[in-house]
Amino acid sequence: MTILGEAVLAELQRRGVEIDPARIEKVLLDADVSSTASRGVPARLRVRRLHVTGTKHYSETPGEETEPAKMKTAPINLHWTPGNGVNGVGSEKNLRGKSSVLHLTMWALTGRSHLQADVASWVDHVNAEFHVDGVPLYVEFDVTDGVPGGKVEQQLPAGGRTVLGTFAGEAEFESVMGSVMLERLRLDAISVFSNGVETEHTWPSYAAALTVHADKLDPIVGNENTLKTRILQMFVGTSWAAVDAQVATALNSMTFEQDERKAQRQATASVTAVALEQAEDRVAAVKKVLEEFDPDEPDVDTVFALASAASERAREAHHLSLQLMTADTAASEVRAQLRVEELREQAAIEDAVARRLFNGMTPSVCPRCSTRVDAERYAAEPTTHECSLCLHELDLDEHMDYPEPDTGGSGVDDAAENESNAETEEVIDPLKALRVAVADAEQGVLGLREKHQAAEAQRREAEDAAVKAREKIDSARARLKAELELARAQSSLDTLRDASTGRPVAPVADEELIVLRAASDLTKKWVKDDQGPLLESVSDAIAALARRFGSTNIMSVKLKGNGNMDVLKGGANTTYSGLTNGEKLRIKLAAVIALIELGHRDGVGRHPGLLFVDSPAAEEIPEADLKVMLMAMTAVAEETDLQIVVATTHGPLLSAVLPNGNLLVAAGTDFVW
Amino acid sequence: MSQGGDADLPVRPAPSVMQHAIRLLVLLDGCGEPVVQGDPGGCVAVIRAELRLQALDFWLRNPDYLAGELLAMVEADELPADEYVPVIEHLLESPEPDLHWYPMPRWHHGAYEAIDDAFSMLSAYGLAQVRRKGGIRKTARSQFFLTEAGRATVDDLRTEKVLSWYTDQVKLVALVAGSDLGSKLKQRQYEQAEYARTKLGTNIAPIYAGVRERLDAVKATVGTGTSAEGAS
Numbered sequence: 093m094t095i096l097g098e099a100v101l102a103e104l105q106r107r108g109v110e111i112d113p114a115r116i117e118k119v120l121l122d123a124d125v126s127s128t129a130s131r132g133v134p135a136r137l138r139v140r141r142l143h144v145t146g147t148k149h150y151s152e153t154p155g156e157e158t159e160p161a162k163m164k165t166a167p168i169n170l171h172w173t174p175g176n177g178v179n180g181v182g183s184e185k186n187l188r189g190k191s192s193v194l195h196l197t198m199w200a201l202t203g204r205s206h207l208q209a210d211v212a213s214w215v216d217h218v219n220a221e222f223h224v225d226g227v228p229l230y231v232e233f234d235v236t237d238g239v240p241g242g243k244v245e246q247q248l249p250a251g252g253r254t255v256l257g258t259f260a261g262e263a264e265f266e267s268v269m270g271s272v273m274l275e276r277l278r279l280d281a282i283s284v285f286s287n288g289v290e291t292e293h294t295w296p297s298y299a300a301a302l303t304v305h306a307d308k309l310d311p312i313v314g315n316e317n318t319l320k321t322r323i324l325q326m327f328v329g330t331s332w333a334a335v336d337a338q339v340a341t342a343l344n345s346m347t348f349e350q351d352e353r354k355a356q357r358q359a360t361a362s363v364t365a366v367a368l369e370q371a372e373d374r375v376a377a378v379k380k381v382l383e384e385f386d387p388d389e390p391d392v393d394t395v396f397a398l399a400s401a402a403s404e405r406a407r408e409a410h411h412l413s414l415q416l417m418t419a420d421t422a423a424s425e426v427r428a429q430l431r432v433e434e435l436r437e438q439a440a441i442e443d444a445v446a447r448r449l450f451n452g453m454t455p456s457v458c459p460r461c462s463t464r465v466d467a468e469r470y471a472a473e474p475t476t477h478e479c480s481l482c483l484h485e486l487d488l489d490e491h492m493d494y495p496e497p498d499t500g501g502s503g504v505d506d507a508a509e510n511e512s513n514a515e516t517e518e519v520i521d522p523l524k525a526l527r528v529a530v531a532d533a534e535q536g537v538l539g540l541r542e543k544h545q546a547a548e549a550q551r552r553e554a555e556d557a558a559v560k561a562r563e564k565i566d567s568a569r570a571r572l573k574a575e576l577e578l579a580r581a582q583s584s585l586d587t588l589r590d591a592s593t594g595r596p597v598a599p600v601a602d603e604e605l606i607v608l609r610a611a612s613d614l615t616k617k618w619v620k621d622d623q624g625p626l627l628e629s630v631s632d633a634i635a636a637l638a639r640r641f642g643s644t645n646i647m648s649v650k651l652k653g654n655g656n657m658d659v660l661k662g663g664a665n666t667t668y669s670g671l672t673n674g675e676k677l678r679i680k681l682a683a684v685i686a687l688i689e690l691g692h693r694d695g696v697g698r699h700p701g702l703l704f705v706d707s708p709a710a711e712e713i714p715e716a717d718l719k720v721m722l723m724a725m726t727a728v729a730e731e732t733d734l735q736i737v738v739a740t741t742h743g744p745l746l747s748a749v750l751p752n753g754n755l756l757v758a759a760g761t762d763f764v765w
Numbered sequence: 766m767s768q769g770g771d772a773d774l775p776v777r778p779a780p781s782v783m784q785h786a787i788r789l790l791v792l793l794d795g796c797g798e799p800v801v802q803g804d805p806g807g808c809v810a811v812i813r814a815e816l817r818l819q820a821l822d823f824w825l826r827n828p829d830y831l832a833g834e835l836l837a838m839v840e841a842d843e844l845p846a847d848e849y850v851p852v853i854e855h856l857l858e859s860p861e862p863d864l865h866w867y868p869m870p871r872w873h874h875g876a877y878e879a880i881d882d883a884f885s886m887l888s889a890y891g892l893a894q895v896r897r898k899g900g901i902r903k904t905a906r907s908q909f910f911l912t913e914a915g916r917a918t919v920d921d922l923r924t925e926k927v928l929s930w931y932t933d934q935v936k937l938v939a940l941v942a943g944s945d946l947g948s949k950l951k952q953r954q955y956e957q958a959e960y961a962r963t964k965l966g967t968n969i970a971p972i973y974a975g976v977r978e979r980l981d982a983v984k985a986t987v988g989t990g991t992s993a994e995g996a997s
Contacts, residue, residue, distance in 0.1 A: 431863075438864040439781060445927045446783035449918070450890055459885030481889070 096120060096335065096611055103610045111603055119607040123342030125335060132329030134691035135277045137700035138735050140228070141221040142197055144170040144765065146214045146235075168214060170196070170765035172756050174737060177729035178722065179754040180746030181739040181764060189764035190739040193756065194303070194704050197737075200231045201273075202299045203240075203265035212238050224276045224700075229256070233265070240265050244272055270295040277700050280334040282322045285344035293319060298326075303704040304684065306713075309676040311655050312668055312683050320655035327687045328630065329697035330623040336615035343608045350605065364588060371585040378578040385571045392568045395561040402551070402558035409547040416540040423533035430526040437523060455481055620653060626696065627651050630686045637682035640724040642717045643675050651683065674713055678721070681705065685728055692732045701734045709740050718742060722749045780826070780867045785883035787928055792821045793893055793911035794919040795935035796942055800910065805894055808910035815907045817942075818880065820950035824938045825931070828862030830954070833976040834941040839983060844940075846983065852937070853980055857973065865930065866971075884909070892918055 093101070097117045104111055146168040172181075172193060181190045192211050199205040200220035205212060212235065220231045230253060233242025241260040245253040257268035273295045274281065282293040301314035301323050311320035313327065325333035390398065455465050458481055470480040477485055561568075631651045638646045645662040652658070657668040657679070668679065684703055691697035709718050718740070725736055726749065740746065743757040758764045796817075797810030804811060812818045824831045832853045838844040839853070856862050887893035892915035896908045911919075923932045942950055 434860070435864055439784065441927055442787070443781040443783045445925065446781075446787045449922075449925075449928075450783070450786070450886060453890040453892075453918075455889045456891035457889060459889040462888070 093117060094120070096125065096614065099614050100607055100610045103614060104606065107610075109606060111607065115603060116607050119604050120611060122604075123338070123608060125338045125342060125611065129332045129335045132278060132326065132333075132691075132698035133695060134329070134688075134697050135225050135700055136223070136733065137273075137277060137702045138176070138223040139174050139197055139201070139220070139702065139737070140223055141219075142170065142172040142174075142193070142200065143219040144168060144196055144215060144217070146216040148214045148763070149210070150763070168216075168765055172765075174735065174756075175754050176733070176735055177754065178726045178736045178738060178750060179756070180722075180743075180750045181737060181756045182743030182746045183741060183758040183762070183764050184743050185741065188758055188762065190741070190758075191706060193764055194706055194737065194739050197704075198299060198303070199240075200233075201269065202296045203259070203262065203267070203269035204296045204299075205240075205262065209238070218242075224273075227276075229272065229276075231269070233259070244268050266296065273299075277698065279326060279698055280337075282319060282326070282337060283341040284318060284322070285341045285348065286318070287348075290341060290345060293322075298323070301327075302700070302702055303706060304677070304680055304708075306673075306677060306705075306707045306710040309673060309680055310669070312651070312657055312680055313655055313687075321653070324651075324655045325619065325623065325653070327697055327699045328623055328626050329691065330619050330626065332615045332618040332622060336612070336619045339608060339612045339615050343605075343612045346605055346608060368585070368588045371581065371588050374581040375578065375585050378574060378581050382571070382574045382578055385567065385574070389564055389571075390561045390568055392565070392572045395558075395565050395568050398554070398558040398561045402554035405547065405551040405554040409544065409551040412540060412544040412547045416537065416544045419533065419537045419540050423530065423537050426526065426529045426533045430523070430530050433523050433526050623653055626690065627653065629694075630683070630690055631657075633686035633689055634679060634682045637685055637724070637728070638675075638678045640727075641678040641682060641721045642724075643678045646675070646679070649679065674717070677708060677713065681708075681721070681725075685725070685732070685734070688734045689728070689732050692734070701732075703734065703736045705736060705738045707740060708738065709742055715742055715745060719745055719749060722746070726750065782882050782886060785880070786886040787922070787931055788822055788825055789818065789880060789883055789909070790887055790892060790911075790915060791919055791922065791931045791935045792818060792825065792938070793909055794916055795932070796821050796939045797909075797911050805896065805910055807912050808894060809913055809916050810911040812909045813906075815880065815909070817945075817950060818909055820954060821938055821942055822880075823954060824941055825934060826865060826867045827971070828856045828866055829971050829973045829976055831934075831937060831941060832856035832980075833972055834953070835937065836976060836979055836983060838941070840979070850980070850984055853976075856937075857977055857980065861930065862934075865934070887915065890914075 093113055094117065097113065097120060100116050100120070101111070101113050104116075147165055148168050149163050149165050151163055170193070181193045183190050192207060195205070195207045195211075196215070196218065197220070199207065200218055201222065207215075215235045217234050218232070218240075222229045222231070228247035230245040230247070231242070232245075233240045239261055242265075243258040244256045246256050248254055256272050259265040259268045273279075277298070279295070279298055282297065284291050284293060297314075297316070297319060300316070301319075303315070305315070308315050311317050312324075314320055314323040316323075322333070322337055325337070454470060457464055465480050469478075472478070473480050479485075627650075631649050634651060635646055635649045638649070643661075647660045647663070649660070650658040659666045659668060659671060659679075661671070661675075668676065671679065681703075684699070687697055687699045688701045688703070691699055691701065708721065709715065713721070722738065722745065725738075728734075729736060738746065743759065746755055747757055756764060793810055793812055797812050800808050800811050812821075824834065835844065835849055835853050835856070839846050839849050884893065884895055888895065892912055894910045894912065896910065898906045898908075919932060922928045945953070
């Protein structure tokens, strides 16, 4: 495992968080965090030569309005070879090219031009030589219509040059110079994450920090507040500074994403809350509607059930009515049969009685011819067995079987009994049987009629109920609709409630965040631990240098990890921002030189040991003070391996203090180049 | 028991000659007029036309028509309602008269059923005699006489359980018939709508329903009249 990975694992275990070591490594790798870090070792960057050719257009009276026709033109042939230590670039007047020398140097060094557009248009060709740790680098380019095109070469130890890169246009130029310089100066790109955008600061940002402008004294280190901490850490050479920056950037990016998500969730949650409230209102409204219905009134199901029951009762009643009709018909038939039997019996009895009556009489005349019946023949009937009228053979017992009218039905019974004695045949009286049948049939009809009447009553009742219910069907339908609406509203409310309670309010920080937070905590601590002693040392050097530069009342300063500074001035505590511009300039120069000193002395840090100071006297620095500063710088330059270029209008002062070889000074209204 | 509904029952037994003979005997006794000089000896009553005898027999065997005639007499105040309404009611509603109901075929002269067979029974036993006037081909008129033996037999019948119904019923027939001639009686019977509508040769339909309706109407007026009297 990597050092950072192991430390994160241990830290997380200490916090009671278990994450797979492989997972930790992957998180760090994915976040582009370097696995290890080492202390910065300074490389030395020097400007050795700047050769510029072209044609300049200028006015004899700079600072005043000049007619284009009166503009003069002259060929440019700048050939500057600054030496070690302090170099001076000066003129007696402004706008005579001293700053342009610095700008042209920076252009060749970074690929990024800060020249005035008119000055850039004067340039035809630039040829610069830089040394990094003594190795010569050659930057040579033509300028066509302000656009640079050329190459970067390196001097080979065996002799000859190798082309490191060629470029056509500013972007390519800057890119080539960036890769050449960062690698050689052992500097890392600085990633800064701000407002969801990750910006990578590369070589031009470092190079800009190499210049101290008199009109740009904040911050102490470099010229951009957003980068002051990182630049300071890089220049101080803190071991974990780069790693800390990487972790911080990854963490910022992730936190930003999470905050975005959180904001979205909160927005969603507030939307949900509104929806929930609406859903609750909807349920309450429907409940209110539903309460207005009479609960005793039939609902739709009941209405249909009643209609169905009514139809069922009707069917039953109809069925019974058919049964009753059938039974009635059957009873009628039985009654008819009984009547016929009664008639037949009555006729038989009457006939028998009448026959016996006549038989008991003596026939007197023949009904055919009215001849008198002979008395002897009549008397002979019992013996001759012949009818006294027609001489037909008589069966005298023939009519004696008819029952005596007095005994009625019992006579029949007697006769039946007599016969049954002889023949043992059971005789059924049809009249009796029919009467029983009629009684049974009428009983059946009676029972059915009662049932039918009951069924009819039920049918009428059911129909009444169904008719009444049907009158309420609209109300029942509306109630059903309301019930359905309530179910829907309740359902959507439940869903919303589930959603709002089911969602975690605070999302659990995922593993990446946990790992990066732990890593950030660790690298910050390591940076602080590592940087603390270095900053202390630098602070002491700053205070000493500031006093040498003329700010004698500055007793001590404390440069902090964030790039700010506490200052003890004349027995009072103040901060860098509370100082005068003159003091700031001294402190700022002191800080850079102190960093260079540290690197030179202890071999720690990444400042390349090159410093440009532009127009220091512009900020309330009297010439005398400037002289003191220059002399102090010169003294420091003798102690420390550095190269400082001071550009000022105090040309004579430069000439007075600095050796000739380190001077590029124009006198009067002359141009520096 | 519905009288009208069963009118066409095909199983109703045909009246026997014996029953017919008994009916003729009681009709001669109850509705005959006294004999006069010149009539056969030993006879006590006479019905001087077969048409009248047939008409009387019709009423005897059709209680609903008889009831209708009685009701008409009540309606015409010829009979006291309080006495005869129950009688009429009985004729219509009790099963007894129905048992004696034998529809008669209608012939050219109205209800008709050959009476020769039955009457020969009576004459064989010396209970009645028939005297015919006119030629052999067409009998112009027949007279039916009841003998003394016949009257004695009818007297016996009055106490006979089964057959006394006829002797009682014939009184009502006599009441209805009065002394009208046979043609007059037929005329009256024609007046009864159902009777007239009956096709020749088919059994005469009952008029139960119509008579029942009229009776109810009469009973209603009698009832109110009675109660009004009671109140005064």
